[in-house]
Amino acid sequence: xxxxxxxxxxxxxxxxxxxxxxxxxxxxxxxxxxxxxxxxxxxxxxxxxxxxxxxxxxxxxxxxxxxxxxxxxxxxxxxxxxxxxxxxxxxxxxxxxxxxxxxxxxxxxxxxxxxxxxxxxxxxxxxxxxxxxxxxxxxxxxxxxxxxxxxxxxxxxxxxxxxxxxxxxxxxxxxxxxxxxxxxxxxxxxxxxxxxx
Ligand SMILES: O=C(O)c1ccccc1N[C@@H]1O[C@H](COP(=O)(O)O)[C@@H](O)[C@H]1O
Numbered sequence: 001x002x003x004x005x006x007x008x009x010x011x012x013x014x015x016x017x018x019x020x021x022x023x024x025x026x027x028x029x030x031x032x033x034x035x036x037x038x039x040x041x042x043x044x045x046x047x048x049x050x051x052x053x054x055x056x057x058x059x060x061x062x063x064x065x066x067x068x069x070x071x072x073x074x075x076x077x078x079x080x081x082x083x084x085x086x087x088x089x090x091x092x093x094x095x096x097x098x099x100x101x102x103x104x105x106x107x108x109x110x111x112x113x114x115x116x117x118x119x120x121x122x123x124x125x126x127x128x129x130x131x132x133x134x135x136x137x138x139x140x141x142x143x144x145x146x147x148x149x150x151x152x153x154x155x156x157x158x159x160x161x162x163x164x165x166x167x168x169x170x171x172x173x174x175x176x177x178x179x180x181x182x183x184x185x186x187x188x189x190x191x192x193x194x195x196x197x
Contacts, residue, residue: 002169003194004055004149005176005187007034007131013182014047020191023169025052027074030059030081031131033180034173042074055079055101057130063092070096079103080120081130089119101149105129106136112143124171127152133174141165156186159193170194 005017006026017025025048027041028034036044045054056075058066059082069075078092079101089100102120104111105128115123125148127136135153138161150167155175162170176186 001163001167001194003191004169004171005173005182006055006057006151006171007173007177008044008182009034009036009040010182011044011047012184014044016182016184016187017052018047018049020187021049021052022191023052024055024077026055026057026079026171026173028057028131029061029065029069030057031129033131038069038072038074041069042072045074053077057081059129060084063088063095066092067096070098077101079124081126086119093119103130103151106140106152109140109143112140115148116144116146122147122149122168124149124151126171131173138162138165141167154190156189156193159190163194 002023004024004026005022007028008025027036053076055077056069057079066078077099081103100120101122101124102118103124103126104115106125127134133153147168149169149171150162151171154162154170154172172190176190177183
């Protein structure tokens with residue numbers, strides 16, 4: 001099962017990622033808590049093992065900005081975490097040829113249905129606006145019929161249960177932090193739990 005470590009902000013986080021080799025790392029260009037500037041993200045990308053794709057996480061970002069980050073090689077995958085509609089996705093697709101992840105906040109069966117109809121390459125199921133550290137009602141996952149990334153409140157206590165739903169990937173941010181910063185011990189423990197399966 002694939003793993004994405006999201007919201008990396010410092011060189012020390014990248015060292016741990018290079019050691020653990022998650023399938024993706026995420027740089028957040030949205031919200032306040034984990035937001036990085038273009039320059040910070042470019043510096044982090046230059047330290048990151050070149051086999052690990054960097055995912056840019058955005059919320060209703062101008063397409064031109066995303067394009068700049070793709071062209072400069074700062075990010076290799078785009079994750080849309082806002083209310084981007086089909087027109088936005090079409091515009092992005094015509095201008096940049098990278099895998100596209102669309103996040104959906106899940107509260108009920110209608111949200112699952114909306115996610116299933118997405119034009120994105122992969123859908124990501126989350127609770128709320130992203131980075132909240134809260135889970136959504138996982139029993140709704142039995143309704144989903146396409147591969148998905150499971151996000152929202154994953155941590156060392158619930159990751160095994162999450163894996164039983166067999167998502168394409170697990171995406172974790174808050175659950176591998178202590179005092180608002182990435183915690184190397186939690187990152188290692190999370191990866192151990194996933195890879196020991
Ligand atoms: O992490 C953030 O600060 C963030 C801000 C705005 C949009 C998305 C954000 N992160 C995404 O949130 C999920 C899960 O986070 P958590 O494990 O519940 O903290 C993940 O997809 C991040 O990419």
